[in-house]
Amino acid sequence: MTIETTPPVRTLAPAARAVEVLGGDLTEGSLRRYLGGIPGVDAVGLEQRAAGLGTRSIKTTSKAWALDKVIELIDLTTLEGADTPGKVRSLVAKALTPDPSDLTAPRPAAVCVYGDMVPYAVEALGAAHAGRVMRETGQAGGINVAAVATAFPSGRASLPVKLADTADAVAAGADEIDMVIDRGAFLSGRFGLVFDEIVAVKEACRRDDGSYAHLKVILETGELNTYDNVRRASWLSILAGADFIKTSTGKVSPAATLPVTLLMLEVVRDWHRLTGEEIGVKPAGGIRSSKDAIKYLVTVAETVGERWLQPHLFRFGASSLLNDVLLQRQKLRTGHYSGADYVTID
Numbered sequence: 001m002t003i004e005t006t007p008p009v010r011t012l013a014p015a016a017r018a019v020e021v022l023g024g025d026l027t028e029g030s031l032r033r034y035l036g037g038i039p040g041v042d043a044v045g046l047e048q049r050a051a052g053l054g055t056r057s058i059k060t061t062s063k064a065w066a067l068d069k070v071i072e073l074i075d076l077t078t079l080e081g082a083d084t085p086g087k088v089r090s091l092v093a094k095a096l097t098p099d100p101s102d103l104t105a106p107r108p109a110a111v112c113v114y115g116d117m118v119p120y121a122v123e124a125l126g127a128a129h130a131g132r133v134m135r136e137t138g139q140a141g142g143i144n145v146a147a148v149a150t151a152f153p154s155g156r157a158s159l160p161v162k163l164a165d166t167a168d169a170v171a172a173g174a175d176e177i178d179m180v181i182d183r184g185a186f187l188s189g190r191f192g193l194v195f196d197e198i199v200a201v202k203e204a205c206r207r208d209d210g211s212y213a214h215l216k217v218i219l220e221t222g223e224l225n226t227y228d229n230v231r232r233a234s235w236l237s238i239l240a241g242a243d244f245i246k247t248s249t250g251k252v253s254p255a256a257t258l259p260v261t262l263l264m265l266e267v268v269r270d271w272h273r274l275t276g277e278e279i280g281v282k283p284a285g286g287i288r289s290s291k292d293a294i295k296y297l298v299t300v301a302e303t304v305g306e307r308w309l310q311p312h313l314f315r316f317g318a319s320s321l322l323n324d325v326l327l328q329r330q331k332l333r334t335g336h337y338s339g340a341d342y343v344t345i346d
Contacts, residue, residue: 015199017275018239028192031239035191038235041227041263050259053302054295063294067329070293070321071098073311074108075146075282077319079153079250085120088113092124095143099326102333108322109311110144110176114152115169121145122173131175140312146176146216150201153220153249155180159197166204170213177205178216178317180249183223186233194233198240214312216244216282221260222252230260234267244280250317255285258295265303272304281308284317290325 019026022034058066076095078087091111099105110130111121122129122145133142147169151157157165166177179201185193198217205213217237221230234245245264248255261283268279281300287293293316300308308314 015195015239015241017241017277018195021239021274031191031195031236032189035232035236038228038232041231043227046227046263047259050257050262050299053262053299054258056295056298056302058294058298064329064332066294066297067290067325067332068106069297069309070290070316070325071106071108073309073314074316074318074322075110075112075284076108076322077112077250077284077317079112079114079148083114083117085117088117088120089124092121092143094322096125096128098322099329102329105326105329107143109315110146112146112148112178112317115147115149115165115172115174118145118147118169118172118174129173131173144175144311145173146178147172147174148178148180148249150179150197152178152180152218153251155182159200162197163200163204166201170205170207174213176214176216177201178218178246180218180220181233181237183220186236187224187229191232191236195236195240198237198242202241214243215241216246216280216315217242218246218249218284219264220249220252221247221257222254227260227263230263231267234264235271238267238271238279242279244282244315246282246284246317248283248285248317250285252285256283256287256317258299261296262299262303265300265308268308269304278308278313280313280315282315282317284315287316287318288320288324290321290328293321293325 015026022030076091078091095108095111098107113121125143128142130142130144134140149166149169150162151165166179169177181194182197202215205215219230219233224230224233237245247260261281264281268281271277271279283296297309300314
């Protein structure tokens, strides 16, 4: 005789913050109910708010501060299939001395590279590597090395491969891991699978001394199709352990937009009000001018407060943005624009 039994409820990998917020056992069903109960986004209202913030002007006296702040928040990035150790060393040289004609220019927060390029970035940074500064002084400082992982940019690989990708980068000295979620799983409603992967990758960020590399979770908002999906994916990522939520890989259009970034900042604001925990936001891809970057600074300040204008809470993922900011700094200092040849390309 066959006895029919109810299959056991699959319990998701433990995540203390999610258990606390959901109130009790964390299951696929409870996660689905929670995310399904998040209010929908007023798209018109969101875009109007973003447009209004984008028109705010900054006084000339504040522009110098804003330009320096943008530099301090940049993840200076090279993520090309043709990257070489030499190109990474050039990128690090630019991060160490952004403007050789003006040594007062601040340094960016991080250099962001593929995992196999991490050793070259760490070596080139030397004593300026944030990980080394922390080990030797116990204080934060220096330039971080961020590595993209988990089969970036597609995320199409098995979980063991994704975890190995992450662990290799951390072992090589990466201070930060930028992972991509499985957008196919998310869009088909398999929220538990996405949650479990983020939890597992977070654990793969664990170092031998028990500390963790910071985890940035890339939503690839250009593939999520709706603002409602962006909001749910943001909440899901934070529940699973993200230190940062990031808009894009930079390989899909549209990449970062002001409305999407505003929406993600609102999620971070609401999470902070709920738990007291501070989560970072990183718009990446398509932010190329200082004028556009300053719009993001205003949006951050007006949405979550000026406290978020720090490298551990907000970043720009960019490759060419730094050049434009340096040219604008030179204009403020000298009174005239320099040509693009006055800043390094890499």
